Ligand SMILES: O=P(O)(O)OC[C@H]1O[C@H](OP(=O)(O)OP(=O)(O)O)[C@H](O)[C@@H]1O
């Protein structure tokens with residue numbers, strides 16, 4: 001388990017993209033070789049023995065975390081994409097964001113009842129994206145093992161929101177209070 005100081009590589013942008021939101025910019029963490037490796041390794045190590053067969057990440061920032069975690073776990077990666085991006089038959093799920101609403105889709109044949117799935121993203125705010133992703137996975141019949149995020153905005157209570165519908169573990173590296 002690493003003791004990496006992730007906090008120094010997250011930049012706070014007040015009132016972006018709208019007044020009242022403190023945007024957490026993770027691009028300095030992604031650009032830091034040690035920081036990126038520590039984040040991916042710490043999430044992967046935590047779930048290494050959980051038998052994960054698929055990692056699902058939501059467009060766009062979930063791809064940046066999800067694909068390398070999947071690679072380290074020896075699992076496949078499934079992108080949950082914004083509408084109109086996937087070319088074959090999809091399951092769809094609408095959801096509310098900290099700022100606005102959106103919809104995510106996965107290919108119907110991207111996973112199934114034999115899969116054990118880890119949901120990952122860079123950040124969890126309201127939990128809306130995570131819950132929508134979990135509902136997409138349920139539509140495929142796959143089993144959700146847990147959720148993992150680099151950063152959790154604890155003041156928006158995303159854990160409580162996820163726990164209303166999903167009792168699975170939520171593992172995060174940085175708690176923002
Ligand atoms: O917990 P929530 O309130 O749902 O918010 C978290 C989501 O918001 C951000 O993505 P965003 O939808 O802004 O899209 P992006 O990854 O394309 O920037 C972030 O990457 C998470 O996916």
Ligand SMILES: Nc1ncnc2[nH]cnc12
Nearest residue numbers: 022023024025098123125
């Ligand atoms: N405050 C925030 N900072 C960065 N990304 C976000 N996605 C949702 N809320 C966010």
